[in-house]
Amino acid sequence: MKFKDLLLVDLLLGLWTTIKHFPRKKFTVQYPEKKLAVPQRFRGMFRLNVNTCLGCLMCQNACPIDIIHMEVHDETTPEGKKRKVVDRFDIDIKRCMFCGICESVCPNKGKMLTLRTGSYEWAAYERDHALYFDRERLTHAVDEYWAARGGWPEHLRPPDAADPCACILPPKKEDA
């Protein structure tokens, strides 16, 4: 037992450390009123551009949890080129772990399937329906999300997002 111990120096030091923080600026952010800026690489919700999709099924095969379901059929364009048309592109978002592998294997990089949309407020009451994204939702949901929040932030805007009608879905097989 030293004399210093009797003076409770260690305890007073602790008390000083805590009270030091009392008048300081607070660290937390009051969420619904203030929102933190999302970095560009943030892996948010999927955005699909069906027009540029090659239908190569790379993302479906690469998905580590097999939640991408695709169906494609071949079609000949009026110019005589062969191309694949995506009939079905479903992602079971509620099981997704947002690893970004589908995005990274996509040969049409950054244009077709992207996770870098900066959107994160996708809470839903109905997990079975609201969190199952089919081709239409994948194409439009993120654009609508940002439209409701005053447009895309500059650092996240994809090249084709200027025109909200850029993604017009090609016809499905049965419609054609």
Next chain:
Amino acid sequence: MSPELLSWMSPELLNWVVIPAVKTAVILAIVLTIVAYATLLERKVLAYIQARVGPNRAGPKAILQPLADGFKLMSKEDLVPDGAMRFLHLLAPILIMVPALAIFAFIPMGDTTTLFGLLEEPVPIFVADLNVAVLFVIGFAGLGLYGVVLGGWASNSKYSLLGALRSAAQIVSYEVPQALALIGVLVLAGSMSLVRIVEAQREMGVWFAFPGFLAFFIYFVCGVAETNRNPFDLPECESELVNGYFTEYSGVKFALFYMAEYANILVVSCLSTILFLGGWLPPFPSLAVWQHLPSLPLFWFLAKVFVFIFFYIWVRATFPRYRFDQLMGLMWKWMLPLALANLILLALVKLWLLK
């Protein structure tokens, strides 16, 4: 208030029933309000110390937070675990709450007041000035133990039982040095009446905290233990015993336990204020400068109590928790000899210096 309105009452009825009843109601209201807002204060102060904002949604500056908490707890289902003794399970929160509130009957928050001239003659701001008030306070504070032990035992849960056992052992440990610290004050004041103790400090011209510094320290540490607060919150420590004796409580019963904790903090704060910090007296009451200023007994009293409560919260935010055996060791090996030495010291002070 004119005397005609009350003239139909006999003076006995007025003095012995009506006025105490009114005072009791008023003091209860004040105490319960302070208790409710102490919970808010705790959450806010903790938050500010911990670099966050704390509750800020219920009303402006979270002013309605205690109400919201109360409504939430009251709307909860009252769960009684399987195999619990229903009667004791119900009795425990009452047993812990009632003594905590009853003590306020003896606590003087000021000498007298005319309520800013509303009353013709000054009325004392306390329900009763008992000549053995200190004994009563110690006794009632000890009664709260029954609530803890019964609550833990009646819950039919092993964690609660362990909490109750710890609590019983802890109370035996801290009450001895606490009482000895109080005796030191009694020696200085020469009375057991709380009003008289404050008067004695006025006469001496100094708060008892200065001559009785050791007693003050011991009383404070024991008070932390009495209210089961960090670093001595062993009976209810969350990380070991999952809230200890009130693990199995919910709804209103839980609210009672919760409020009793804050009521106890208030009791200890009020008592420290009265015993060591001169109650409603301003600092250094013998200074001439106080003669020219309006005496604000309630202000001084509540300010000191607030400082105390703040200190409690501050301590909770800072320190880790003692272990069960270490608490006992601290109380018996350090606090008890210290309290005895302090008692002798104060007796000598009283004998020679303050003759």
Next chain:
Amino acid sequence: MSQNPPAGNPPAPAAVKKPGQPEWQDAAANPRAAALKAAFGGRVLDAKTYAGELTVWVEGAAVAEICARLKAEGYTYLVDIAGIHQPKVADKPFALSYLLHHWDTNGRLRLKVEFADGVEVPTVTGVWKTANWMEREAWDLLGIRFAGHPDLERILTWEGFNGHPLRKEFPIEGIDTGAAIYPDTYPEGGGPVKPKETPHA
């Protein structure tokens, strides 16, 4: 989901030849392997290195003995015991990989034991205390029994679980153990999960 390749173990002609992939090399000349071979003779079966890691194949019944000797030589730290199911190897479908660490030289040595289903391997809990849970895990997930283990019980699955999940025949979708309250089955080929009918509705 089944990924069992066809029987017969062809050398996978489709494999892309990576220029950098290391090769298995015979390590009979390795001093550690040679010392073991000298001490235990026929019970040490083979020794090879891959990517600088020495692997010594030993007989299952001798593993505790060899481990005790190796520990005395300085391999005081047992890094891991990995149980392996290799159904393609017909007579020895199970294997155990003991990874040992030499405390002074920071060298590592892998002891490999291959044996038939149902064969009990002597426990090494007497050699290293840390082997206890590792062997329990091998028993739990692969059904390898250890002779003389003090407490051979399930560790990761629950008591009374039927089956050993890391065996290749165990379906990756899991089995119906009767414990699942909500049979969370996803529709064939994807699609939203239909809301379940509640019994009270």
Next chain:
Amino acid sequence: MLDIQELEINMGPQHPATHGVLRIILKLDGEKIVGARPVIGYLHRGTEKIFESQTYSGNVPHTDRLDYTAAATSNHAYCGAVEKLLGIEVPRRARVVRVILDELQRIASHLIWLGTHALDIGAMTPFFYNFREREYILDLFEEFCGARLTLHCMKVGGVYDDLPPGWIEKLQRFIEVFDKAVWDYEDLLTGNRIWKQRTIGVGVISPEEAIDWGLTGPPLRGSGVKWDVRRALPYEIYPELEFDIPVGRNGDTYDRYLVRMEEMRQSSRILKQCIQKLEPGDVVAKGVRVLRPKPAEVYFSVEAPKGELGYHILSDGTDKPHRVKVRPPCFVNLQVLPALVKGHLVADVVAVIGTLDIVLGEIDR
């Protein structure tokens, strides 16, 4: 006659101090522990089984979910094992970035450990200060790879992406903030007499016992054994870096606490050196696309915040691993718990669990 019975108490699986879903069956004599038996597996998700059904590169995000407080080192150990299996040479820049990520992750993981450990012992404020600093790290991760917790920040042959512009400046700012913030934790805990009383002499393990139990990481170093995978079996650019391996003296909870505190400082020191060593270049090895290794068996380990984290991979010539065995440090470290707590009080159990720094995601896999 009075029948004296030991009190058997279930600590967990839902208990504030068991850091997840660990269950310990305690046998108590009064408050003294006469027996403890950890029961694990409540978080068992069959990750090793999942590994067998996915491609080599598809497995990386699954490794995030093992030790979810230290995803970067999990990624690193797995990717390192696959690279060793295939003989892939990782570019220099990727190696440096990997070390930066590892050390940031070590600080983040130790901050969680310190916060929860202190909270278990009753000090609630360090928790918030720790999480404040950890938030800076998570922001850095988020900016680097787009996720905060389950990072998937490395891939076979390199790292997820190159560092974004301005990242290094932010990292430097973080190091400055952090070097000061550590002193706050020290002021609150290191000298505090209550903290010392609660931790000194609790859960003592001798160096010989620690090695026999297979402890690694801070629990081993707390016993005074100077052993660290970064030095013993060096990988990436660790041989070029200067850092000390802090060791304890008594092998008790307090020494393990001091070891981890010092490790955070050393990590910050490593980060400063890494910034100097960063040169422009590729961050992913060329030609790593379809991974189809020939039959082989490798083991690769890194020094995760909790200890030696190893991946044991068996390939069989297909594009999916035949068997992946994880060597989780927590699984091995937790095993020693009954030996550490025997004879102590209930309150010491939470101190010892805290000091072992377990993550149930990794234990149960």
